[in-house]
Amino acid sequence: MARIGVFICHCGENISATVDVEKVAQEAAKLSGVAFAIDYKYMCSDPGQTQIIEAIKEHKLTGIVVGACSPRMHEATFRKAAEKGGINPYLCEMANLREQVSWVHARSEATTAKAIDIVRMMVQKVKQDSKLFPIKVPVIKTALVIGGGIAGIQAALDIANAGHKVIMVEKAPSIGGHMSQLSETFPTLDCSQCILTPRMVEVAQHPNITLHTFAEVESVSGYVGNFDVQVRLKAKSVDMKLCTGCGSCWQKCPNKKIPDEFNAGLSFRTAIYTPFPQAVPNKPVIDRANCSWFQKGKCGVCKKVCPVGAINYEMEDEIIDIKVGAIVTATGFDIKHTDFFPEYGYGEFKDVIDGLQFERLASASGPTNGEIRRPSDGKIPEKIVFVACAGSRDKAKGIEYCSKICCMYTAKHAMMYKHKNHDGEAYVFYMDVRSAGKNYDEFVRRAVEEDDVQYIRGRVSRIYEKNGKLIVKGVDTLMNAEPIEIEADMVVLATAVVANQDAESVAQKMHISYDKHHFFAEAHPKLRPVETNTAGIMLAGACQTAKDIPDAVSQASAAASKVMGLFSSDEMTREPVVAVVNRMMPPQFTTCTGCLLCMEVCPYHAIEREEILDRRTGEILKVAARVNAGLCQGCGTCVAFCRNKSIDLQGYTNQQMLSEVIALLNKPF
């Protein structure tokens, strides 16, 4: 038999001013199952809570209703009190008599009547309450970092240094990402590889980090703390254990005319190759698409020349299963291919290049060893035009957003050119210069003032070739919109930053959401910027949106700290407000009919197919749905959806909701 205690709070004057609290308490006392009812000035105060605790003990209460403010305000408070009193905290319900009664109605019979109704409703509910216990989910203290760019590297190192295991998966043969391609970095102009490569090596050598290069994530299942991930290790055709990285294979490889991705197509590489000299791991892989052995079935030079017999043409892709507790997604970005700017002649004119190509030209490790030369004839250009916003902030043709880094790297490019060729001329066509950030604007000013780069505010309308020169037509909107024409030797387009082509499929594999540009979506744009709305999956770097290195790195560290937070305890506790598919004794097992239509309804993919087997014969007796408490967030959509009420939501059961409605309306008659 239920023994419910009802505690009506005056909230000073806040409730008692408009609600006849004494009457509410008296009426509550009459309700069947109510063993004790009282009203008091401040229920949430210490003496108030003490009264509750005492009453629970003294009257052996089986549940309590506190008629006070909104549960969103003090539910936690009173549940703690209930616990102190010795009953399960979930046997405490609140009647919202302040926000939804006293503050919104004038003092009147009707107001008090409403208060009484609400209390009656909650008394009915609490009678149906059952003890609930927080759900404990064990946490696997290993993190998966997807992507080995600077963001991934930073996150991996932070987590590993905190003493947790990290598995890093990189799809390229080497980690390093875009940063490894950069020449110098703004605003300090320090050499990118000089600061990056030590970090790459650290990753490779860190005892807590397992590195899988030339690998991709196949599938992700499970839930926060317990993800099951399948990783495809693509066949490298080279035995990493035997290979010493001596390099004789790629020196001898006959296929030498393969455009080099690392040099943004400005040079060539062989079929068996390491992407760049400082690659980590610094061991080659065979690019089977361009290898004559795999395409034509002959050659085999590398196998012959390899001193240690590390070449293995029979090697096959391998799929490994790993279990991790958290995932950091750092899959990075891509740059928009400029083919959609025919009037700029990209692809048509050799000397119209994009920012990344310029980085390679300017890089000491690049195809020209750092001398800025024209791809067409190798001459040193005397005039370079830099076109900012090539695609960015251009709803009509490109993308509406600002790519954020172009203003800065364009300034950097112009500056580097001027440093290398003092009497060369550098022109920058721009819409606005966006240089917010520590020492950023100073940097751009330097380009203009010290290195006298010509900034022209206007768009480039057309670029064409005329006797060996590139004619750049545009307007200077500041010079009363005068059309101008520059005879340049080279044009650099600051092409827009876009999401990876495979971003969408990655997001779908991970069950995380993404925006219309396929950048991954954060859980909250302001307050949860590094988490996704799939618990346990974090975001780092430019896969979320265009970012420069400092931003990418700080977000990576933030993501890492979220992971460490998750790993700080052996199990995480979750609210027990979750859906449950009923189970019962044989012969029924459950009323669920296994139509599994609910699986589609669940926003969290928390509903799974379960086969109920005969313990002895192992034959399938029934197929039914099961809710994974680890994934369920307790929205209850499946509960209202289930035709024969086989699913119920703890804390908001069908029985409770219906009793509430009936208690509310069906007064004793």
Added chain:
Amino acid sequence: MPDFEPKIVAFVCNWCTYAGADLAGTSRTKYAPNVRIVRFPCTGRIDFMLLMKAFENGADGVIISGCHPNDCHYTSGNFHARRRWITFRSLLDFIGFDIDRITFSWVSAAEGRKWAELVDEVTNTIRAKGPFTEISTLDSSKLKQLFYDEITK
């Protein structure tokens, strides 16, 4: 009837409308005391049978309210709810149930005023309509059976 005060039950979601109603309170926006709020985690949780039950047990009007599309705390509960209501509403209309007694709305956690106005508006409409007796009188009323060829004549 002049002194008829309608009983209105509101089924609302915890994250948007319930919070919105709280906001109406904290900003002291006054509205009609005829409404009784039942709190659900999400509009997706609201079972269409609860509407039936509310009316059977003497509700004169029902309000269903939750997060605006795309604002659902659980990302899609309200979208599923919306489909459910489109379906249920057309069924009720087909069996001749007075669907004007059910009001659907999106009220966000920031729309305390909208909530207050909604309640007042609904209260007035229902007050004008008078008490809901169509279901409560069903079992007592002497109904003779009608057969379906009749409707084809």
Added chain:
Amino acid sequence: MTKKVLSNNLSGNGINTFPMELKILTSANIPTFFNNLLQSGKVVVAPVLKKNGKVYFESVESYDQVSTDYIQTVFSAKSVVFPKVEELFSYTKKEDGSVEITNDMSNVPETVIWGLRPCDSSAFNYLTEFFLKENPDSYYKTRKERTTLISVSCAKADDACFCTSVGLNPGSTEGCDILLTAMGDFFYTEVMTEKGKALIDAKLFTDTEEKSKEEFLAKINIKFSIDEVKERIQNAYESSEWKHESMGCLSCGACAFSCPTCTCFDIQDEGTTENGKRLRCWDACGFGQFTQHASGHNPKTNQTARRRQRLLHKFKYSVENLGIVSCVGCGRCIRICPAHLNIFENILNVTKA
């Protein structure tokens, strides 16, 4: 002469000592007789032709509503004495915590059921035996006491009819208070009970000698010999035919709910802890959950077992318990079955030697 008519004697040895009276009622006087019944303030339940072309029992206001040309009604008339929902009592919790229980049968009206078929009226024998033999059921008793049965012999039959196979005939007087048999321009009236006699108005009826009804009755050929069936069915339980015979059964309650002798019910409570009712509702042995225990265990796991239960109950168990074959051959279950199962076909097959 005395005749054994069980149903009309609600107490004692079930022997009706009323000496049968034979009368003539001219067809012209039928409406008058009928309307007199109505005027006497009785509720008169009679077959009414509905727009769906089927005939249902319904309380009527005048004779012209009554259907005279029909073979059988869709539902039997048992609901008059055994309603599909009988409110056993209602309870209300008072302010002071005490509980008030109300249970009032006083407003059950005096009712005349007009135009039952002889099979239907004989079904009332079984109902009475079932409800009153031991631990008499006061609800049934009250209703039955206030009910008079005026049957009309069958002049027509269809191929679902098989009363002659269960020891009845289209002119049987079993269980009725008055039996009317149309003989050209008049009705041969057999008054079987005091209750019946009470309705006879001397102005309308004239005495007569015993007549043979034979030529005025429908011809229904005998599908099986009830004695053989009664005997063979003793060991039919094990018959392998059951499975095949019940394969088509969908476990809908239609047969039981239309059957004049099905008496299964289920006690249900409706309401809250504050107030509510206790109800006796029709149930059917064909329903999957009919035999389900609270534990979830269900001794009758499949429809074969349920169908067998139903048939054996009609032809074996009720004979063992009450000495009556509780199938009256009205053929309703045959006409109504969505899967077109045929009870006498089933019986024949499971009892075939």
Added chain:
Amino acid sequence: MTKLQNKVAELFENGTINLMIGFKNALTNQPVPCFIENASQAELLIYTPECKNNLAVYLHKPEVKQSKKIGIFGNMATLRSIVQLTSENQFWDIEKTILTIDANDEVIVFANMEELETYVQENFPDISEEDLKLLAYLDSLTREERWNYWTEQFTACIKCYACRAVCPMCYCSQCTVECNQPQWVKVSSKTSGNMEWHTIRAMHLAGRCVNCGECGRTCPAGIPIHLLTARMNQDLFKEFGTRPGFSTKGEYALNTFKVDDKEGFIK
């Protein structure tokens, strides 16, 4: 012997099936469902347009399931039901061979679900003329008239649940009406309780009902309950373009959504 009978006999002989669900002529000379257990019985099988029963319902019966390899003759309603039920993950425990007779009187044995799916989609039936007429009539009534019409119908209901029993889509081992904690539906067959039952039924079948009309045909009280689900289907197709029994991957209107689902009534 007819093509159908031969085919079935053959299926028995080569052991493809050990039970055949089809139609035969009853004593009462109307087509009735029959269950053939060997080749010799095959000659009982008939098929006429009067063979209206939706045989799919039998695929849920334990007795039927026992004989694992089941042949079933499908009229359009039956075929649609099988498609829909497949999309609802039933049939994981039986091996079924599906037959039908097409417009040119040829017997078709479907090799796989895909074939069945295509056949159903090519011959997808519209809702019957008669039902359309009834629906149109009901639409022509005022709200109050419709209410009176249906409440009168519901009053006639005796809650025998024949409508549920004949429906292939009503396969729950425990129906909502049998769930008594809480009790969603009044057990007594009074008008309000009956209405609850029929609304629940309509909602649960909305977007799943294949318009076979068995419920309406079966109802002993002659209530045209099939109109409720027929209307639901019409509306759902209008609103969301979903069609029950159209695809085995079938998009079910109520477990999916579109962000831009149109609705004019939410304030």
